Amino acid sequence: MNPFRRSPFVLFAAMLVYVFLYLPIFVLVLYSFNASRTNVVFTGFISQTGSQVVMDGSNVVQSPCGAFHWYCELSKNKDVTNAAKNTLTIAVVATIISTIVGTMAALALQRYNFKLRPFSQLSLYIPIVIPEIVMGIGILTLFSQLFGWINNALNLEGASRLTLGLGTVIVSHIAFMIPFVTLVVQARLQGFDKAYEEAAMDLGANEWTTFQRVTFPMILPGVLSGALLAFTLSLDDFVITFFTNGPGSTTLPIYVYGLLRRIITPQVNALSTVWIALVFFTVLLLQWIQNREQK
Amino acid sequence: MASEFAVELRDVVKKFITPEGSEMAAVDHVTMQIRNGEFFSMLGSSGCGKTTSLRMIAGFEWPTEGDVYIEGKPMGHLPPFQRNVNTVFQSYALFQHMTVFQNVAFGLEMEGASKDEIARRVGRSLEMVQLTGMDRRRPRQLSGGQQQRVALARALVKTPDVLLLDEPLGALDLKLRKEMQLELKALQQQLGITFIYVTHDQEEALTMSDRIAVMSKGKIMQMGTSVEVYERPANRFVAEFIGESNFLEGKVKSVKGDQAVVDVPAWGEELIGIATGKVKAGDDVSVSIRPEKVRLTDKQGIKENSLEAVVTTSTYIGSDTHVYLDVRGQRFKVWEQNRISTLDPRAYYANGQKVWVTLLSENTLILPKA
Amino acid sequence: MLKRLRENKSAQGTLLISPTLIVMIGLLIIPLILTLIVSFGQRSPDGNVIYSFSLDNYIRLAGFSTDCTGGASFCFNPLYAQILWRSLALAFNTTVLVIALAYPLAYFIARAHPKRRTTFLFLVLIPLWTNFVIRVYAWMMLLRKEGVINIILGWIMGLLRIPFTPLEMLYTPGAVLVGMVYEFLPFMILPIYTSLEKIDNSLYEAAADLGANSIRTLLRVTLPLSMPGVVAGTILVFIPVMGTFIVSDILGGRQVILVGNLIQRQFLDARDPTFGSAASLILMVLTLIVTYFYTRKFGFGEEIVVA
Known part of the structure; x- marks a missing residue:
């Protein structure tokens, strides 16, 4: 028997900390698809063609790469x-x-x-x-x-x-x-x-x-x-x-x-997203190897 | 064979530096000769120097003084991989990252044996320890007993002159241990290899060995056959370490041949017994009487020493009854065999019951203090 | 030759350690000595070091100055002492907050079902492995005037029909504190988790059996047994916070200057390596003193290497 095991307080606190850990990462990734060149406000996903609804009047990007425009720029x-x-x-x-x-x-x-x-x-x-x-x-x-x-x-x-x-x-x-x-x-x-x-x-x-x-x-x-x-x-x-x-x-x-x-350009966000994705898959791979070794 | 002795330790001393910085002799001027084809045991409690002696034979440690001789040749600082002895480790030390086959083949690979030869010899070795078909398993997938057999096969496949065994059965449960004891003994007789066996289990040593060296504090207390060390212990330490005994303190009055007369003040009595070591008149000695070699009777016996006693506790343990007595103010224990099957309480000794203890001179051992 | 080496265990050990020792002496001990020497030097007009024995830099750090307004020959300006104090206070606050956040999460992971534990740990590793600079940048996006937090707050206020002006959160001490907490949180979670995981479940059972309630079990059993993790985590958090300059640089702008920023500027913008060296040594001594007293009180756990 463990007095804290099912304590709702611990569960709630733990979830809050996870939100704290992941909210910035989520925002970072989201903004990497931002249509706004200045990356101040998220103005929506980039489209390949057609017009964008602009909320803050900033320069809106259209790109053949679509939502992945900043990733294309990054690779160049x-x-x-x-x-x-x-x-x-x-x-x-x-x-x-x-x-x-x-x-x-x-x-x-x-x-x-x-x-x-x-x-x-x-x-x-x-x-x-x-x-x-x-x-x-x-x-x-x-x-x-x-x-x-x-x-x-x-x-x-x-x-x-x-x-x-x-x-x-x-x-x-x-x-x-x-x-x-x-x-x-x-x-x-x-x-x-x-x-x-x-x-x-x-x-x-x-x-x-x-x-x-x-x-x-x-x-x-x-x-x-x-x-x-x-x-x-x-x-x-x-x-x-x-x-x-x-x-x-x-x-x-x-x-x-x-x-x-x-x-600040969404390119940094794109770079960060690539980095995070690499980390994610590396950690995943390592976990998988570790699990396999234990068997 | 070059020498009569498979292994010889000549006046070997091994000193270690303790963590406190002082020197400690783990092995203190030990000399022993182990004959070819012998099952030799080193027996003692932990820290007596038995494992250190074994490790010096294997080459894991080098003597501070004296030398180890294998087949008559001085070993000096020869590393383990240049000695034709092999070891079965207490922890088995099976390579976890290798299969059973690879473990057993390792030593042969080191010799540069051909693939065919390795396969053949490993197969034979695994067959010998009854592990045929297990060769592709990993050590972790085996039971303790099976791992023990792999360790044995791995050492024996090298056909060493001498096999060193460091408490190899220590990790097994009692029943398996007894089985393995007999098996090891049979294997040794079949192969004719010299076995040097380290154990702290006196029963194990008595069961298997041709000869036993009883060790304490880095010194050999007695070397002899199982019967010798049990029936004629050289000193009080050996009598106390092997089996159980009643001890009485006394002074030698006279010695005649191998018999001596000892005055035991605690009983106000003179006892006649066998002098096993060197004792002379006037020596302080211990008198040792094994509890199973004492007769209890209802009436006074006629032979030699017969003393009245009171039962303080009596414990029924199945084959025997352990009777604890008060003999003239001294605690004294006697193991009585339960020869008759009965539920009648009168057949067993009761607390407070008066009995007579009869001591025969051939069962009374006069031991020098050591 | 080989035979002699084989018998000389001490020589084998020395041989194995020698590359490490060369690196440690060459790139750690000599640089520290050099820093000490430079800190006694003086700055030449072109930003180079003139070797001398002068305590000017330390006197300047202590707040005394010979370069005063109003023509005084000697005056007191506690600017640098304030920077040191601010860094210490920030490191302390960060550590306390990080412990408060890390402990429940570490506890939650340690007490989770073993099958799920790896997943939960995995979720801690990802932010940890995401680059340090990227993590600060993420907070920049959150805290900016037009940032995500203000957008969300504005939206909520809009629903409640309360007039809302976006908060100025970036370039404040609070932003630096949040950034530091975020940066170093995983370094506390992992060691605490390691020490919590070691606690045998039977101890909780024993505590319950002896009549301890949840709070008492936490205070008398769990906390003391997890102290090695907290100590290790504290060292892994406190020391880097004392020396970091990126977080304050990016989230604090020019508003929040810490020792790290002070040192960095001496080496890059202000080009006074002698003063920077002195500040760096003071920083080192300060952290060593704090670490020494802290570890002497609580011991030094092996958990330090898990992160």
Whole structure:
């Protein structure tokens, strides 16, 4: 018996919170089909031809793409496609590297005793307990000072000068993702029985074969959830990227932020809707995989 | 075979650093020789060093001092995958991401055996443990007993010189455990492989072993056959750990051959018994009397020591009646076999009843304190 | 060589951790030290750093200024102290509101039928994974003068025949608070859910068996046992709120300036990295102090990694 299980208060509160969570998303998606170019008021869905009833007298759009006009515009927008490419490149590269490095660290921290262990464990908590902006400007300061020094020392000119760009963003993402990967994998390793590895070695497998054939497959779910977390953190990251990106390395969040400060067009809504849809299907896919694994 | 002994531990010490930072000897100067083809058990409660000893033979741990010899060769820091011994783990440690077949085949793959050979040997091994047809299942889909058999097959398929078993039956229920005990013993005799078996269950050790090493606090307290360790325990620890016993404190008055006379102040009586270890006149000793080796009579017996006693509690447990007595102010227990089937309460001992306890000298053991 | 490494467990561990340590030292510890050094420096006219040892930036942050109106050589201007205080207060309010909203939902999910639990959690994950910037933008659409909330309110008022002028909600402290609550709500729901889910049902039964009513069970059993989740959630909410500048930038306009905005402007618009570094260090110290006292009181749960 659980006193709160069927409490109407809890149900009501929970539903209200869900409404709070989803109302903004719903509005965002709805406005992506807005016929008004300024996107101030929702003036109705875009039609392919014919006239629109205009309530606020704003410029009404007609488009061969119909209701999906802003999505068509989006796909033609070079800045958006570039930013999307950058975002994905950064996320994929940084996720792969931080997952490998973070998993190694988790193995070290969970399995071995060494002098630097307490220091290492502590250093991994730092990015979690300090605001991202502190890390962001720290890294920015490091890069600008370091690059300035190198450029001067080597007399680099023009295009060969070291500047902020994709490389600096990727390196910075790796730095803030490693602690998360490590902590997730470490949590999974806590329940790992050493007997499995001993059994493998007992049956004739050396250390490397044991890792490949037994340890790694067994910790793989943990490593994957660490990688997934890292990937989403990278996709979502604004602050670190904001301080470490340079010309040509704009990511989607940075691009959207830039737009918001200047103009608001339903294109942003269309972009957001695409993003939300992708997230939705990714989460759905993951749930499905997870469910299948449990069976 | 190079050596008479399958496995030898020579003066082995294994020290660990405790979490508090101090050193602790889990195995403390242990020497033991395990013969080829022997079913050898290490028996003791947790922390006695039996598992650490086994792990040193397997190669999971390395001795701090001394060395382990397998087939006469010193093992030194040889890793487990270079030793021809295999282990059945307490948790079975079956690879969950592999099928039964893949689990058993793993060791053969490591040897680089051909596909055909692997299939043949895995098949034979699974047949031996009666799991034919289960090869495509996952360990999770098997019962505890079946998982135990897979673990056994996986270790035996490598045809090791020595099979190490770390409490392999600990997770099974009592009935299955008893069945598996007999099966393991039969398997060992059939294969002729040396088995080294670690257990904390004295009955299990007594049932299966050719020889038993009783261990405590990192040391061997006694090594011998089941009969030896039960009937002639070397010291009080062994008598207390294996089976049950009544203990009385005393001082040796005289020793003649393997017999000794002990003065027991608690009873104000002199007892004659068998001196199992080395004792001499004047030694403080424990006198051990097994509860099933005591006769209760209504009248005073004529032989040697006969003492009057009062029944304090009597418990009927089916095959036996456990009778707890007060013998001259000392608690004393006697197991009486219920030889006659009857409902008559007078056939069983009642609380407060007066009885006579007869102690035979061949059942009275004089043990050095250890 | 291989043999020696095989026997030296400590060397194996060091080898495995070394890439992480290099990254942590190179991109975390060195940048922090650098920030400290820069914060003692001075700004050159072209926006570069002149290395020196000057406490000017900290004195400025504390509210003292040598650049005063009326020709005074020294004056007090609590502008920056106010910004710090505002950020702290906002972080505190956000955290409290987020706990109040997250707890019932987490409780509802944890106590739902196991089959439906994944779906309910799934519904929390989607807003969480929807981009941070997009989520602020969504609130912009809601809160604007011509936004959805005003439209709905206008419609209701129209039905009730009450004259209605659209509310000015965007670019107010309230808008920033709502935005922050929305941004960080999922970070509280997940850890609380994790700790609630761990509570064995038999504990509720035991509480009921011992005569506790619903309220008492909640106060004496559920709440204490879910504290690790609340603590982890608080850390995951409080710290980022202290440092975020987008929410206040977009929903607060120039009206609501937080430490994050202050720091960001020093690095971009005002081009005074030395002052920005000092502000950033103060922000870090402030959050560390709050986190330290908070976790010392309530402990540090492993729930921190679930989000």
